[in-house]
Amino acid sequence: MATVWRSQSAFARIFAGKSGLILNNTADLGAKLNPASISTLKKHYSNYAHSPFVRKIQEQYEFEIIKNPPEWEYVQRLLPFESIPKITPKAAYPSGWIPQKEEASNLPYFIERNKNQDLSIYLDISYRGMRKISKIKKIEGDIWLMNDDVKDFLKKRYKRYIETRVHELGKFIEVKGDYVNALNEWAYSKGF
Template sequence: MALKPCVRQLGGVAQVWRCVSRSIAHQTYRITAGNTCHDINDAQKAAGPTSARLPRLRHTIPESYEKVEVSTAEWSYVERLLPLKSIPKPTGNPGEVMPSGWVVPSAKPGDYPYFVPRSANHMLPVYLLHKPILSKHVTSVKHVQGDIFALSEELREHLTQLLPSRKIINMRVHEPHQMIQIKGQFVTELKEFLLKKGF
C-alpha cells in the first residue's frame, strides 16, 4: 500500500482517506479475482451449513397431553372477551334516552317527506370536515333519503333562527350522493334538529 506517496501528493485528510480506501479496494479485487469457483465452493463446504454453526434450542413439555382436561364450564368468561360479529340492535323504546346520552330513533319512513337513517353504529350521519390549508370547516349530513331539498330548506330556517346575525348560510345539496353540505361548524345544531324530528 503506497501511503507516503499519497500524503506527499495530496496532503488533505479526506484525500488521504480516499487514496487508502482505493488501495484497499484494489487489493481486495485482486484477491477475489484470483480465486476460482472450486476455491469458493471448498471454502463454503469447510464452513458448513448455517444451521450447523448455530446452537440448537430444544424445548420439552413437562406435562403430557393425557393429563389435560377439557372443560366448557368457563367458556362463558371467554365469550366476554371475544369481539362481536355484528353490531347489536338497540333494545330501548323509541325516543328513550339511554344513560350514555344516546337516543333511540322514533321516526319511521313516511313520517316526513325525507328520512335520515342512522349509520351502522346507530349514530346520526352528521360529520365535520376540516381543511387546514384553507382554514375551512364543512358540516355534512349524509344518507338523506326522499326529498333532500325539503330537508335543506328546513335546516336553513333552523340555522337562521339560531344565528340571526348570520345573513347568508352557504349550503350545497348533492342529490346523487344524498348529502347536504354546510360551510361552518354546525354538528351540534344539526344533531339537535334531527333528534327533535325523531331520527
Template sequence: MLARALSQSFPGNSLFQQFACKNLLQNVTVLNIKCTRDSSFRSSEPVGDLNQYQNAEVVKNPPEWKYIERLISPRVIPKPLSKATYPSGWKPPKPDVDLKYFVPRTKNYMLPVYLRRTFRGQRIVTALRRVDGDIWQLEAELRYLIEKKLQKQIVTRVNEMNGLIEFKGDYVTIIKDYLHDKGL
C-alpha cells in the same frame, strides 16, 4: 471514527489532514454485507421434522375460552336495549315517521352528521350524509332553522346524487337536535 484516527496520524497542516482523510474514505469499500430481509418467508429456515416439537393437546372448547370470547368483537352490532332515557343522550329513531325525506342511521345506530376541518382548521364544514327522499326540503328546513337561531346567512351545498348536504360552519349539535326532534 476512522476519520478521526486518520486525522490524528497526519501531523501538521489541518487542510492536508482533511484532504487525505477525504480521499482515503472515498476509496474504502465494505465487504461481506448480507442483504436479506429476515422477516420474509424465503429467508427463514424451512420447518424440520414435526416429531422434534412437543406434543400439544388440541381442545375444542376449553373452560378458559369464555374469557377470550369477551375480548373478540361481535360480528354483528347488537341492537340497543330500549330505555326511557340513555346516559349518553342518545335517542333511538321513532318507527312511524311520515316525512318526505329520511336519514337512516349508521351501523352503530348514530346519526350521520360529521364535522370536517381542513386547511389546518381554517375551513370547518358540517356534513349530513345518507339523505334519502326530498333532500332539497331537508336542506331548506335546516338552513332556515340555523339562520333563525344564529341570525345570519349560512352557505350550504347539496349533492343530490350522493345524498349529502354540507353547511359551512360548525352546526353539528343543531342538526342532530333537529333530526332527533323529527324522530329520525
C-alpha cells in the same frame, strides 16, 4: 493449520454427505464426483420450512383436558362480537345519544345512521381551521325539501341567513360554518 484446511481433502470432507449442494464450479476442486451422485432434488438446509417434520415428541408435561368446563363462560365473554349488537330500547340514555325512531320513516326525507348508530353529520375543517363546513350525509328522499327545513331551522335559531349547498347525486347537504350540534339536535328532534 490454515494450509491443512485449504487442502483438497479437507474441502471434500466439509461437503461429505451433501453432494447435492456442491456447485458445478466447486465440484472439481474436491473429490471426484460422478454425475449420478449429484441428485437433482433440491435440499434447502437453511430453510426452516423445508426441514422434516419432527415426530414422536415425548410429552414433557401432563395436562388435564376438561371438556365443556364451567369456565367456558369467561372465554366466550372475551371473544369478539360476530355482528354489531342490536340495541335494546331503554327508558333513558344518559349519554345524550338517542337511537333512531320509527316515526322518522314517515317523513319525505330520511338520514341514514352509520354502523355505530351515530348520526351521519360531520364537521369538515380545512385551510388551517379557516373554513368549517358541516356536512349531513346519507340523505334519502326529497333532499331539497330537507334543505329548506334545515335552512329555516338554522335561520330561526341564529337569526341570520346561513349558506347551504345541496349535492343531490352525492346525497349530502353542506352547511357553511360549524353547526354540527344544532344540526344533531334538529335531526334528533325529527327522529333520525
